[in-house]
Amino acid sequence: MEMQPRRPTSPAPGGTARGRTTASVGQRGAPWGWFLAWAAVGVCAAPGLAALLSVGVLLLAGASVSAVFLLRKEHRTTAVGTLAGLLAASVLVLHLLARRRGN
Template identity: 40%
Template sequence: MTHVDAVAERGRRGRRAGGWGWFLGWLAVGACGATGLATVVSAGLALALVAAGAAGLLVWRGPRNAIAGLATGLAVPLLYLAYLNRGGPGTVCHAVPGGQTCTDEYTPVPFLAIGCVLFCAGFLLFATLGRRADTAA
């Protein structure tokens, strides 16, 4: 391997490592945006504005393939909903000091299934687009 090839390989590795940071940035934007849309009545508007501003910055400065992290970020609130409803479907009661408290829970399966698909799709898309960029360079 010549010196030029070694420098090019180090540059590709650096871009790949830096790409993961951009991917995580998009993941945070997706999670923030999805949570903002889900909670639009309370703090959702502020979260949506933060997500929009961060997305503008990431589009302006980041690599294009990192936008796949947005899909992975959209999965975060869905996976959290699946976790919160893990005792469902139906009425779930828990013992508390002085009695019990009951809540109605949804079935977690749809939240879990869609969340897992989005989570995996974002990672696979990012890896695929990253390999294409490496082979094109």
């Protein structure tokens, strides 16, 4: 009996053998990871804008450096995370302002 070379197993339906979709195979890193990175930029920028005259300058500088780094990595499509982060931090700032209104 002659041994035949072993054939590779077929990939999972709709993707590769590791379960990633065919659209994300060529990308580096998980799409959710880049979304969360952009959300962190937004979360840093929102309080920076709210507290511009005190600590806000430092927060905005951190957000800008992070945004430049992420833009150099060519992940512009997940910049929606920035809007999500801005919205989340803005809701927190508005909630804190509403609580202090009664004092």
